[in-house]
Amino acid sequence: DVKVTQSSRYLVKRTGEKVFLECVQDMDHENMFWYRQDPGLGLRLIYFSYDVKMKEKGDIPEGYSVSREKKERFSLILESASTNQTSMYLCASAGTVSETQYFGPGTRLLVL
Amino acid sequence: GENVEQHPSTLSVQEGDSAVIKCTYSDSASNYFPWYKQELGKGPQLIIDIRSNVGEKKDQRIAVTLNKTAKHFSLHITETQPEDSAVYFCAATLGNFNKFYFGSGTKLNVKP
Numbered sequence: 001d002v003k004v005t006q007s008s009r010y011l012v013k014r015t016g017e018k019v020f021l022e023c024v025q026d027m028d029h030e031n032m033f034w035y036r037q038d039p040g041l042g043l044r045l046i047y048f049s050y051d052v053k054m055k056e057k058g059d060i061p062e063g064y065s066v067s068r069e070k071k072e073r074f075s076l077i078l079e080s081a082s083t084n085q086t087s088m089y090l091c092a093s094a095g096t097v098s099e100t101q102y103f104g105p106g107t108r109l110l111v112l
Numbered sequence: 113g114e115n116v117e118q119h120p121s122t123l124s125v126q127e128g129d130s131a132v133i134k135c136t137y138s139d140s141a142s143n144y145f146p147w148y149k150q151e152l153g154k155g156p157q158l159i160i161d162i163r164s165n166v167g168e169k170k171d172q173r174i175a176v177t178l179n180k181t182a183k184h185f186s187l188h189i190t191e192t193q194p195e196d197s198a199v200y201f202c203a204a205t206l207g208n209f210n211k212f213y214f215g216s217g218t219k220l221n222v223k224p
Contacts, residue, residue, distance in 0.1 A: 004155075040121075042201065042216040043156075058211075090155055100146050101212060103155035 003027070004104035006091050011109045019078040021107050023091030030094075032074035033101060034058075034066060037088040049074055081111045114139040116204050118215025126223050131192050133218045135202035136184040142204040145185050146212075147176060150199045159200075160187070192222045 007022035025032065033048040035058075045058030047066040055066050063085060067075045074093075078085055088108050092101040115138040125131050135145075143164040148156035162169045162176045162185065169176050173192075178185040189196055202215040 040216060042118075043212075043214040045211065048211065100144075100158050100161055103148075103157070105153075105155045 004091055004093055004102050006089075006104040006107050008107050009105065011107060013078075013081050013109065013111050015082060015111060017078075017081050017111075019081050019109065019111075021076040021078075021089055021091075021109070023074045023076070023093075023104055024072055025074075025093035025102070026072065027093065027095070027102070028071065029102075030071070030096070031101075032068065033092040033094070034064075034074065034076045035090045035092065036060070037090055037106070043090065046076065081109075083111050085109065086111045114142060114204055114206065114213040116202060116213045116215045118202050118218060120218060121216065122219045122221070124221045124223065125192050127192060127194060129192055131189045131196070131220055131222075133187045133200055133202070133220070134184060135186070135204075135215050136182075137204040137213070138183065139204070139206060140180070140183060141206050142213075143207050144205045145176070145178060146203050147187050148201045148203070150201065150217075152198075156201055189220075192220075194222050194224050196220060197222045 004025045031050050034046045035043040044060050046064050049055045049068040065077045088106050090106045091104040094101040118135045146161035149159045150156040160174050160176050162178050173190045175188040200218045203212040205212045
């Protein structure tokens with residue numbers, strides 16, 4: 001079975017802090033994704049990566065950056081956390097084009 | 113870009129009844145349509161998917177139908193059980209780098 005793990009289930013940070021969210025997958029998938037999930041808005045794509053050191057902006061990249069130094073790991077970085085970044089963050093991975101995405105358990109981030 | 117609309121946003125059924133969730137999409141080039149179930153506190157889990165060359169797919173109590181002409185697809189759950197209670201998301205993808213477009217979700221409540 002595909003396993004996608006996220007470094008934290010819950011995080012509480014202060015406004016202005018730098019925040020790192022990490023995601024690791026064990027299926028040698030090329031593609032990895034970061035989404036945020038907010039009530040009534042569904043899942044919105046922040047960034048995705050289709051190879052090591054490659055990244056593409058999703059629909060809402062402002063205020064975020066990403067890093068993919070190894071194939072199995074994809075990190076989401078909030079350079080200076082703000083209260084409007086309080087959300088559930090979901091990581092996903094997928095193999096070749098049109099193959100389904102497998103999600104991690106999510107990180108619920110609260111920015112005070 | 114693609115736009116996916118999902119209805120209803122909430123659905124309450126009695127145990128044993130059927131539940132139907134509908135999604136429409138805008139881009140006729142979309143070719144893969146997965147459905148995810150998200151239980152409280154967990155990440156979305158794939159429950160069934162369908163590709164554009166197929167009209168219907170079944171897996172035990174779950175089925176998905178696709179109407180390419182009308183650009184809509186539906187999730188059907190028969191003989192619902194309390195453990196079916198969750199949020200369900202539909203998605204559509206054009207297949208390019210696995211970018212998925214998600215619906216806004218349906219909260220299904222199955223009353224015992």
